[in-house]
Amino acid sequence: MVVPPERFRDEELFDTRAVVEAGGHHVVVASTRAGECLGSRGGRVYAEAALDAQRAADYDAIVFVGGGGSRLLWRDEDALRLAREAADTAKVLGAICLAPVILGNAGVLQGRAATVSGSEARTIEACGATYTGPGVTVDGSIVTANGPKSSALFGQRIVDLLACREGGSSASIGSDGPVAVKAVIFDMDGLMFDTERLARDAWRRAMAEHGYALDDSVYLTAVGRTVEVACRIFLDALGPDLPIDDIEAAKARYLQEMLTPGPPLKEGLVALLDGIADLGLSTAVASSTARAEVARRLSSVGLLERFDVVVGGDEVALGKPAPDLFLRAGEDLGVAAADCVVLEDSEAGIRAAAAAGMIAVMVPDLVEPSPVVRELAAAVVGSLSEVPGALRELGSA
Numbered sequence: 001m002v003v004p005p006e007r008f009r010d011e012e013l014f015d016t017r018a019v020v021e022a023g024g025h026h027v028v029v030a031s032t033r034a035g036e037c038l039g040s041r042g043g044r045v046y047a048e049a050a051l052d053a054q055r056a057a058d059y060d061a062i063v064f065v066g067g068g069g070s071r072l073l074w075r076d077e078d079a080l081r082l083a084r085e086a087a088d089t090a091k092v093l094g095a096i097c098l099a100p101v102i103l104g105n106a107g108v109l110q111g112r113a114a115t116v117s118g119s120e121a122r123t124i125e126a127c128g129a130t131y132t133g134p135g136v137t138v139d140g141s142i143v144t145a146n147g148p149k150s151s152a153l154f155g156q157r158i159v160d161l162l163a164c165r166e167g168g169s170s171a172s173i174g175s176d177g178p179v180a181v182k183a184v185i186f187d188m189d190g191l192m193f194d195t196e197r198l199a200r201d202a203w204r205r206a207m208a209e210h211g212y213a214l215d216d217s218v219y220l221t222a223v224g225r226t227v228e229v230a231c232r233i234f235l236d237a238l239g240p241d242l243p244i245d246d247i248e249a250a251k252a253r254y255l256q257e258m259l260t261p262g263p264p265l266k267e268g269l270v271a272l273l274d275g276i277a278d279l280g281l282s283t284a285v286a287s288s289t290a291r292a293e294v295a296r297r298l299s300s301v302g303l304l305e306r307f308d309v310v311v312g313g314d315e316v317a318l319g320k321p322a323p324d325l326f327l328r329a330g331e332d333l334g335v336a337a338a339d340c341v342v343l344e345d346s347e348a349g350i351r352a353a354a355a356a357g358m359i360a361v362m363v364p365d366l367v368e369p370s371p372v373v374r375e376l377a378a379a380v381v382g383s384l385s386e387v388p389g390a391l392r393e394l395g396s397a
Contacts, residue, residue: 002079005031007069010043011148012096016063018154025162030054032076040067051078054083055178056188060162063391065095066117066147073102080106087142092161096145097155100124103142111372113137113321114144115353117275123293130351132322137355140376160357181391182339184276185329186307187224188287188294190365192344193263196223197366206250210243211358212260225287226319228302262275262300268384273306277389283328284309286342288319320348323356330358343387
């Protein structure tokens with residue numbers, strides 16, 4: 001664990017370390033120099049090692065402790081190097097409170113979901129991260145937390161990731177140990193229903209009606225997001241004079257017309273649901289669309305009763321790529337996150353599933369997966385018809 005030489009936040013070191021050590025791991029404390037380091041609440045710790053002599057290859061995890069003093073490490077060359085080494089070798093990499101700025105400055109949060117003390121949210125966003133709000137966020141092997149109240153959970157998430165690696169049970173197809181899948185959580189638009197192209201056409205028609213053009217380069221960044229987030233994306237791209245409320249209302253009308261009497265199903269959906277039922281797995285839908293509309297669309301094609309739980313984007317505080325939707329679905333199902341498979345077509349959805357600690361399987365629709373998303377996903381398959389094979393390989397048969 002890396003601490004600043006002064007003004008580290010006591011709980012973020014001592015509470016996190018206690019959880020990690022309780023998980024059976026030995027903790028080495030390092031700082032800019034070996035010797036005593038002082039906490040902002042009066043705590044003291046002896047740093048056994050100096051950063052300039054440390055290499056990520058010698059450790060299973062690198063964890064940066066926050067507090068006001070962590071600003072001293074934001075541009076420290078050895079701290080940045082250590083973060084990069086850890087990320088490059090897929091070591092568990094953690095940072096809490098103000099310390100995620102170190103990861104941002106090291107360039108390892110680009111394209112990642114992460115959190116930080118609220119005052120620095122824009123800082124990590126400028127480094128390419130998607131800020132997820134208060135709490136703890138897991139994106140691949142990177143764990144971030146926003147402050148001292150999250151210290152214990154932060155430590156537990158680090159322990160969980162280390163346990164997966166030591167046990168050989170990481171959620172990847174072909175791993176030595178099978179993953180115990182108990183539930184499958186579905187996205188809706190673009191995954192079950194062939195509606196993303198219809199939604200794009202509806203947005204384009206509404207934009208054109210008001211004298212604007214919507215390019216794919218802009219639209220695709222909004223795929224998988226809530227309507228509110230999509231509207232903010234379009235405002236940022238097309239300017240503050242965009243009459244977004246009128247355009248969104250027109251889009252909703254056009255899309256409703258296109259979806260009457262019901263949305264078109266993706267090939268292989270019904271057979272997949274039958275196969276999941278045969279395996280005795282629980283099912284849920286977790287969509288960025290409002291819950292009432294999700295239920296209406298499922299009912300219109302006779303599928304609502306096929307799912308044990310339905311969660312809509314209006315029922316959680318943060319939409320994808322934050323994990324809230326999937327965590328809520330897993331909680332409502334009564335199934336642990338590690339035992340849930342999430343089926344998603346969007347990058348935001350895969351990031352959300354990974355941040356929730358669930359097994360992410362991507363079935364691309366409009367957007368092909370980026371290298372980062374391929375790393376986060378346990379599998380990328382070409383169609384819903386290929387999902388049963390992936391589930392069998394994940395140990396659910």
